Amino acid sequence: TLNRDELIPIPRCPVHKPCVNEAIRLFHSVLPRYSEIQAVRYVQTAKQIAIVVKNRELPETGLLTEAFAEKLASIGIEGVWLHLFPSSGKKVFGKGGWYLIWGKEASQDESGLWYGPAAFQQLLPVLAGEALDTALAFLKPDANSAVIDMYCGTGSGLKKWTQAGAKTLGTEISAEALRMAAMNAPRAETLTGTCRQRLPQMEKWLNAIEDGFTRLLYVNPPRTGLEDGIAEWITLFMKPVRMAYLSCSAGTLSRDLSILCKSEYYVDKIIPFDFFPQTIHVESLVLLKRG
Missing domain, CATH: 3.40.50.150 (Vaccinia Virus protein VP39)
Structure with missing residues (x-):
């Protein structure tokens, strides 16, 4: 038998920080259907968010309206990216294909270190x-x-x-x-x-x-x-x-x-x-x- 990953929706996950749950809720309310954008992953690194899209060309989403951007900023988000990765599978990120669609391209953590949307950060x-x-x-x-x-x-x-x-x-x-x-x-x-x-x-x-x-x-x-x-x-x-x-x-x-x-x-x-x-x-x- 083949082992297949099973995706289980966990709304308001008790493990996530409140800002992560709120950001996911916001994107869930505005993201187009999969047939329109083919968004396969949501990755949040503190104040930076990346939506991984299984496509070669930048989709026309129109999701980042001024009102939506204000809501993101109110919960501490500073940058939103679309990452085009046509062969997305087990591997989260591919080479290239990064598009900043709103905000800043880098943020600083509590110790003053700069990081981007693909940075690894320790849990503790x-x-x-x-x-x-x-x-x-x-x-x-x-x-x-x-x-x-x-x-x-x-x-x-x-x-x-x-x-x-x-x-x-x-x-x-x-x-x-x-x-x-x-x-x-x-x-x-x-x-x-x-x-x-x-x-x-x-x-x-x-x-x-x-x-x-x-x-x-x-x-x-x-x-x-x-x-x-x-x-x-x-x-x-x-x-x-x-x-x-x-x-x-x-x-x-x-x-x-x-x-x-x-x-x-x-x-x-x-x-x-x-x-x-x-x-x-x-x-x-x-x-x-x-x-």
Whole structure:
């Protein structure tokens, strides 16, 4: 038998924040029929909303009247996008096809970080901030440090490393996330693409830094862990003095640590963080030193 997703309508969901329930209610009242717009997903990232449309051309909706926009603004929404993604399925977002149809293209969170409609945000931002501050205290970046931040996202870590005075380079596959990272940490250098694709540029960046700088590394990979060859590159070429690894999968973390710890690295501390309460997922911040 085939497993198929089942969509269950949950009006006024008790888990959502009130502003999310109200925004969904508003859009439900004005969105055209599916045959007219083919809207397949509603994605809300705090103050930014994206409607994913299974189409190649921008539909004429007329839904964002001045009165409707005023209602959105009254509940704190700052931007509304249509994202054209003809092959939308399991994957939420495609490449390109973003159209801002009302409001601002970016918003700021409670800590002043800029984010867009496709940004990932932690459910518990205070706890995520605590994990990052713990990594900061362990890495100890300063004006005599060179930090590489792999999978840097929208630049929350880049901002901390550059504020501490360190030379900083971030890598991230999402161009949208890096656009926000440039706003959040303008003094950091960034590379778009996978870490494996950008190894030559990372090596060139490290080689251009003067002798005597302390090499530091922060990695926050997806559930699949470090890409093939990255752990080996860390131990054979970069050789950071200290490294912080924030993992969302115990399985891939164990795999990567087995490679790192076969070299000169040892685990100084492992700190669990319950970023997703009432689920089986527990993230772990691993602090490693070069022996």
